[in-house]
Each structure stands twice: as structure tokens, then as C-alpha cells.
Amino acid sequence: MCQLCSERQSAGTKSFQVVPGRDCFVCEGTLDDIPKMAEAATRRLRPYEFKTFAVGVTLPEGVQEREDELRSMLRLKGYETVKSQIARLVAGRISEATHRRVDKANPDVSVLADFGRRETMASSKPVFYYGRYTKPPGVAQRRTLCDACRGRGCTECKWTGFKVVPSVEGGLRKKIGRLVGSEKMIFTWLGSEDEDSKVFPPGRPFVVEIKGPKKRRLVGKFRSRVGGGLVSVSSGRMLPSKPVRIPSFRFETRIRATAASRVPPEGISDLHARFHKTAVTFDRPGSRPAIKTVYRVRARARGRTLLIDAELDGGLPVKRFVNGELVSPSVSEVLKTEVSCRSFDICRVREIGAFRFAEITWDKEKN
Ligand SMILES: [Zn+2]
Ligand SMILES: [Zn+2]
Structure with missing residues (x-):
């Protein structure tokens, strides 16, 4: 031997x-x-x-x-x-x-x-990063699969499998990918908004799991040019391990809506009175109804145009809260006229509760 x-x-x-x-x-x-x-x-x-x-x-x-x-x-x-x-x-x-x-x-x-x-x-073991993003209108939150190839990759999507439209996810992937040396990421968002919504500071929270990273730390603040605008990330920090519980949240939103008929001043005072820490029911299709809270509503009307500032529980869809589809009570229901949401911005997202983390484990198979 x-x-x-x-x-x-x-x-x-x-x-x-x-x-x-x-x-x-x-x-x-x-x-x-x-x-x-x-x-x-x-x-x-x-x-x-x-x-x-x-x-x-x-x-x-x-x-x-x-x-x-x-x-x-x-x-x-x-x-x-x-x-x-x-x-x-x-x-x-x-x-x-x-x-x-x-x-x-x-x-x-x-x-x-x-x-x-x-x-x-x-x-390498995955790392977990928490941050908040702000975005301009015209930028979607997530990437969506290419319509032409359903994700397989084609000339239309430049072989990415995803629609060539600006998104927060696309911008963050590119930027974070460059910073940590891996583009394998899984995003978890605390809620979502519309493509034409603006998200104001301090921004909407998200968590990203980065698989196979070369670098294990990421700066707390960075910006990414997406389409014609800027997506900014702030309040960023590394999380100790995989979060097993994500906080719930509530958010302040500014809604621009149109009513089918002129809204009288009594209608506005009805809205203010009706929505004050009020429980509303959201009849989710194929699932149990969710009970959400509307903390407050402040509205102004000019003719049929409404400007509404509201604070809602996370998970209550803004457009449905306005038009009353599957949600009750709603703005439409209280005003007794059809109201539709034209657009809404996210002004503030507040987390409720804390993150909880898994025991630290190392799963070789998944890397
Ligand atoms: Zn030997
Ligand atoms: Zn394609």
C-alpha cells in the first residue's frame, strides 16, 4: 500500500x-x-x-x-x-x-x-435579501411569459422566454445578478400593483432568494434603469436564512376613479363615515372569503371624477374595492352608483408582524 x-x-x-x-x-x-x-x-x-x-x-x-x-x-x-x-x-x-x-x-x-x-x-448556499422598491408608471412588477412561445424562447422575446416589457423583476434580476454573480433568483413580493401605478418611497417590500451566489452581501441601496424609468431599492439587508413567515401588511393608496353619475357632497361624507376600520368581505373565487379591513377613506369629487386616499389591508384588491366586484361593502356600493378605478398609486406600505426564519440547513440537492 x-x-x-x-x-x-x-x-x-x-x-x-x-x-x-x-x-x-x-x-x-x-x-x-x-x-x-x-x-x-x-x-x-x-x-x-x-x-x-x-x-x-x-x-x-x-x-x-x-x-x-x-x-x-x-x-x-x-x-x-x-x-x-x-x-x-x-x-x-x-x-x-x-x-x-x-x-x-x-x-x-x-x-x-x-x-x-x-x-x-x-x-454555494443561497442568500436571502430584503429590500423595498419604488417604481414609475409604465413598469410592471413581474416579468410575464412571452405570448408567442410561452416561455420556450423565440425571436419575439429575444430568446428570453419573457415578454420584452420593462418590469421591476427584470430590472432587479439584471442589477442583482451583476452584483452577486448569479441570475438564479426567486422573488417574493409583499403585494402588487398595476403596471401604471407609481410606487412611492419608502417602497414596496420584497424578498429575493439568490441561488448559487458568488458574493454573499448586497448593498442596501441601488438603482436600476428599467425602460425609460428608474427602479430604486432601499432599506436593503441580508436575511439570516430562508424566511418561513413573511409579515402581512397594510398600505396607503391614492385612487383616481370615475363614477357613472355625479357624486354629491353627501356621498363623500357617507364614504368617510362608512369606512373607518371597517371589515369588508372579499369573495375570492374558488377559495374561502377573506375578511379585510379598510382603515380609512378620504375622498374628493369633482363632477364624476373621484380622488380617493385610502388605507387598506394587504390582499384587498384596490380596483375591486372601488367597483364592488366580489367585494362588499365597496365604494360603488356606498355611493349607490357604478364607480370604476382608473389608476392607483402606492403611497406607503406598512409591515405588520415580523419575519420568521427556518432553522439553518444546507440542502445540497437543491443547489
Ligand atoms: Zn494508496
Ligand atoms: Zn418568445
Whole structure:
């Protein structure tokens, strides 16, 4: 056996003849590759920012089997398996080169050294970022699938699979992608608005999970040019891990609406009186009705035109609250005339409750 392979066996009184690696019964020279593979793994980790790492090892066929055979034949217990010995030695060399420490349970990055194919692969633990965005009218919140190809990619969508229209999501993907070196992201939004809505500071909260990041930190404030306008992110911070509970929220909105007939001053006072911490029912199709609160409504009318400032619970659709479709009571219902929402802006979003986070786990399969 080679030096390293014989060191692994607790032979007691027995002793082994130490031979060059290529003549080793167990590894056939595999362990001679440790310095080269450790160097390759270190190079593979170079683009990544990390404090902790772990090493996984794949052995060439037969190595593990021959060690098992040897141990059962000679009744050896062994100090460690060949796999953990290699992983330990590779990790030691990486640690020396990068000054980072090993954390087998929850590493920032994980590197796989495949001694059979002489390849290395790196993956990193996802990071979670919280921020708030503001946007101008004419920018959608999410990207939507291309109508022509339904996401497969075609000339119409420039092979992205998504409609070529400006969106907050598209802008953030591009910008965050550049900052952290990965474009694999999953967004969670605290509510949504219309494409023609303006979102004012402090902005609407969102959380993004970034998979396979090279950098593990993201600035608290940045801007992204989207179409003709600017999407700004502020209040940004890294979250400690995956949030399992997202806060609920309420929001202030400014609504521009049109009534079917002129709204008299009594109508306005009815609105003010009717909506004051008032429970309204939203009959969600295919699901249980939701009870939401309308905290206050302040309205002005000029002829048939209405300007309404309202504070609503998250999840109550503004347009339905105005026109009364599936929502009761509504602005239409109180004014006893058909009112339709032309547009609405988001003036303030307030979170209620806190984030809750999952136990820190490392799921190699999903990365
Ligand atoms: Zn060996
Ligand atoms: Zn397409």
C-alpha cells in the first residue's frame, strides 16, 4: 500500500510494505492526486466569497471496494475511511491556501472533488435579501411569459422566454445578478400593483432568494434603469436564512376613479363615515372569503371624477374595492352608483408582524 493508505489502517502488530502510489493495492495512485485536486478545487472556489467551506469527494471505481475487501480480510478496523481521509487532506490544503475554515454542517460553499474524472465543482448556499422598491408608471412588477412561445424562447422575446416589457423583476434580476454573480433568483413580493401605478418611497417590500451566489452581501441601496424609468431599492439587508413567515401588511393608496353619475357632497361624507376600520368581505373565487379591513377613506369629487386616499389591508384588491366586484361593502356600493378605478398609486406600505426564519440547513440537492 502507499504511505497514506497504510496510515489509514489500524494494523496493530501487522505492518504493510509501503510502495509507490501507482502500485498501491487500494488506491492505485488515486491519493497521489490530492495536491493537484486540492489546487484545482482552490481555483474553482476563487470567484466565490465565503467564510466557510466543505469538501465532498467522489472516488474512482473500485477504491472503496478494495479497502472494504482488505479490511474484512485482515479484520482491520481502520482509523477513517479513504473518502474522509481524502476530504480531510484536500480541505486542509484549501484552508491553507484561502485562510477559510471548514464547516461540514452549514458551509457557505461546497466543493466536490471527483477523483475518478479528475474534475472539481463548486456550489454555494443561497442568500436571502430584503429590500423595498419604488417604481414609475409604465413598469410592471413581474416579468410575464412571452405570448408567442410561452416561455420556450423565440425571436419575439429575444430568446428570453419573457415578454420584452420593462418590469421591476427584470430590472432587479439584471442589477442583482451583476452584483452577486448569479441570475438564479426567486422573488417574493409583499403585494402588487398595476403596471401604471407609481410606487412611492419608502417602497414596496420584497424578498429575493439568490441561488448559487458568488458574493454573499448586497448593498442596501441601488438603482436600476428599467425602460425609460428608474427602479430604486432601499432599506436593503441580508436575511439570516430562508424566511418561513413573511409579515402581512397594510398600505396607503391614492385612487383616481370615475363614477357613472355625479357624486354629491353627501356621498363623500357617507364614504368617510362608512369606512373607518371597517371589515369588508372579499369573495375570492374558488377559495374561502377573506375578511379585510379598510382603515380609512378620504375622498374628493369633482363632477364624476373621484380622488380617493385610502388605507387598506394587504390582499384587498384596490380596483375591486372601488367597483364592488366580489367585494362588499365597496365604494360603488356606498355611493349607490357604478364607480370604476382608473389608476392607483402606492403611497406607503406598512409591515405588520415580523419575519420568521427556518432553522439553518444546507440542502445540497437543491443547489
Ligand atoms: Zn494508496
Ligand atoms: Zn418568445
